[in-house]
Amino acid sequence: MTTATEAPQDLTAEQEQFDRLIADDSRIEPRDWMPEAYRKTLARQISQHAHSEIIGMQPEANWITRAPSLKRKAILMAKVQDEAGHGLYLYSAAETLGTTRDQMMADLIAGKARYSSIFNYPARTWADMGAIGWLVDGAAIANQVPLCRASYGPYGRAMVRICKEESFHQRQGFEILLELANGTEAQKQMAQDAVNRWYAPSLMMFGPPDDDSPNSKQSMAWNIKRFSNDELRSRFVGMIVEQVKTLGLTLPDDEIGYNEESGKWEHDPLDWDEFKEVLAGRGPCNAQRLERRREAHDDGAWVREAAAAYAAKQAEKRTMEEAA
Numbered sequence: 001m002t003t004a005t006e007a008p009q010d011l012t013a014e015q016e017q018f019d020r021l022i023a024d025d026s027r028i029e030p031r032d033w034m035p036e037a038y039r040k041t042l043a044r045q046i047s048q049h050a051h052s053e054i055i056g057m058q059p060e061a062n063w064i065t066r067a068p069s070l071k072r073k074a075i076l077m078a079k080v081q082d083e084a085g086h087g088l089y090l091y092s093a094a095e096t097l098g099t100t101r102d103q104m105m106a107d108l109i110a111g112k113a114r115y116s117s118i119f120n121y122p123a124r125t126w127a128d129m130g131a132i133g134w135l136v137d138g139a140a141i142a143n144q145v146p147l148c149r150a151s152y153g154p155y156g157r158a159m160v161r162i163c164k165e166e167s168f169h170q171r172q173g174f175e176i177l178l179e180l181a182n183g184t185e186a187q188k189q190m191a192q193d194a195v196n197r198w199y200a201p202s203l204m205m206f207g208p209p210d211d212d213s214p215n216s217k218q219s220m221a222w223n224i225k226r227f228s229n230d231e232l233r234s235r236f237v238g239m240i241v242e243q244v245k246t247l248g249l250t251l252p253d254d255e256i257g258y259n260e261e262s263g264k265w266e267h268d269p270l271d272w273d274e275f276k277e278v279l280a281g282r283g284p285c286n287a288q289r290l291e292r293r294r295e296a297h298d299d300g301a302w303v304r305e306a307a308a309a310y311a312a313k314q315a316e317k318r319t320m321e322e323a324a
Contacts, residue, residue, distance in 0.1 A: 022223055027153040030096040038222055041215065042152050043097045045224065047104045050090035051115035054108075055289050057083045059123035060132065068126060075172055076129065082165045089162060093154040109294045117275055118201050120283035127180055127187075127194035133173015135195070135202040135240065141166050142236040143206055151223035174243065181248045188248075195244070196252040203267065204275045206233040212272070230264075237265040 014033035021028055028034055061080050067073040091101050107113040118136055123129070144163050150156040180191035207213055207229040219225040227235075237256065244251050255268045277283065 022151060022221075025149075025223060026151075027156065028151055029153045037218075039097050041219060041222070042155065042224065043094055043099050045219070046090055046094040046097070046155055047099065047107075048114050048116075050087045050094060050104065051108050051113055052119060053083050053087035053090060055115045055293060056119045056136075058289055058292055059119065059121075059285075060129060063123060063126065063129055066126070067129075072176075079133075079169050079172065082169065086162045086165070089158040090155075093152075093158045096154050105297060109290065109297055111281060111290060114279060116205055117278040117283065118205050120278050120285045120289060121197070121201055122285055124197075125190050125194060127177065127190040128198070130173045130176030130180060130191060131194035131198040133169050133171075134177055134243070135173075135198045136205070137166050137169040137173060138240060139202045139205045139236050141170055142239065143232055146226035146232075147224075149223075149226060155224075174247070177247050177249070191247075192249050195249055199252050200268075200270055203233055203237070204270055204272075206230075206236070208272060208275065234264040234266075237267050241265065 015035065018028065018032070018034055018038075020026075021032070028038075057080050060076060060083075064073060064076050064080065067076050091104060094104060095101055104113065108115070118139075123132065141163060144159055144166065147159045148156055148163060150159065177191050177195070180187040182188075207216065210216060210228045210230045213229050216225065216228055220228065238258070241251065241256060253268045255266060257266055258264075259266050278286065281287075
C-alpha cells in the first residue's frame with residue numbers, strides 16, 4: 001500500500017512493516033514508523049474531533065441554568081463534563097503524533113482548525129437538548145463506533161470510552177424528546193420543531209458525499225475509517241426512522257425510504273452549499289462559538305501558568321533530591 005506520492009521501488013523496510021500491520025488489521029502505536037501522510041491525516045482528524053467536543057459544550061452549557069428541573073440540570077452538567085473529558089482524551093491521543101496541545105488550541109482559536117459543522121447552529125429551546133442528544137450524539141455514535149477499531153492505537157482506545165458515554169447522551173436526549181412528545185400540545189410541537197431543525201445538520205455530520213470526499217478513501221485504505229460517509233449516513237437514517245415512531249414525532253423528509261435494490265436508506269437531498277458555508281466560518285454561530293472559546297482560553301491563562309510553575313518546582317525538587 002503506498003500513497004499517491006510514493007513509488008513501489010522507494011518502499012523501505014519500515015514502509016513494508018507498516019503495510020503488513022495495516023493488511024493484518026493490526027494497530028500502529030506512537031513509536032512505530034508511519035508514513036508522514038498517515039501521521040498528518042490522523043493529526044488533522046483527531047484534533048478536529050477534539051475541537052468538536054470542546055466547542056460542542058457551548059450550546060448545551062448555555063441551557064444548564066435554564067433546565068426545567070434539578071434532575072435535568074444535574075444530568076446536563078454531567079453530560080457537558082463528559083464532553084470536556086472527551087476533548088482531553090483526544091488531545092492526548094493527537095499529542096502522541098507530535099503536535100502539541102498548545103499548537104492545536106492556537107490553531108482553533110485563530111480559526112485555522114476545523115470542527116464539526118453541527119456546533120455552529122443555535123440551541124433555541126429546551127427541546128434542542130433532546131434533539132442534540134438523540135440526533136447529534138446518535139450520529140456521533142454511528143460514526144465513532146467503527147473508530148474503536150481504528151488502526152492507530154491511541155485513537156481507537158480513546159474511542160471505546162467515548163462511545164460508551166455518547167450512548168448515555170443519546171438515550172438522555174431521546175428521553176427528553178419522549179417526555180415532551182407525551183406532554184402538552186405545545187411541548188410536543190416544541191419537540192417536533194427541534195427535530196425539524198437538527199435533522200439535516202445531523203446528517204451532514206458524516207461529511208460530504210463520497211464522490212466529494214477527498215480524504216475518505218485513503219482513510220479507509222489505512223483502516224482509520226471502516227465505512228464511507230454515505231454508508232454511515234444511510235445506517236444512521238435507518239436507525240432513527242424506527243426510533244422516531246416511538247417518539248410519536250416525524251422526520252422532516254419526504255423522500256426517506258429503504259431502497260431494496262441498493263440495500264440502503266435514502267433521504268431528501270441535503271444542502272451541501274450550506275454545509276460548505278458553515279465549514280468556511282459563515283454559519284449562524286461560527287463567530288460566537290470561536291469568540292467564546294477565545295474568552296475561555298484567555299480566562300484560563302492563570303491556571304495554565306500556575307500548573308506550569310508547580311511542575312517546574314516539582315522537577316527542581318526531584319533534581320535536588322537526586323543530587324543529594
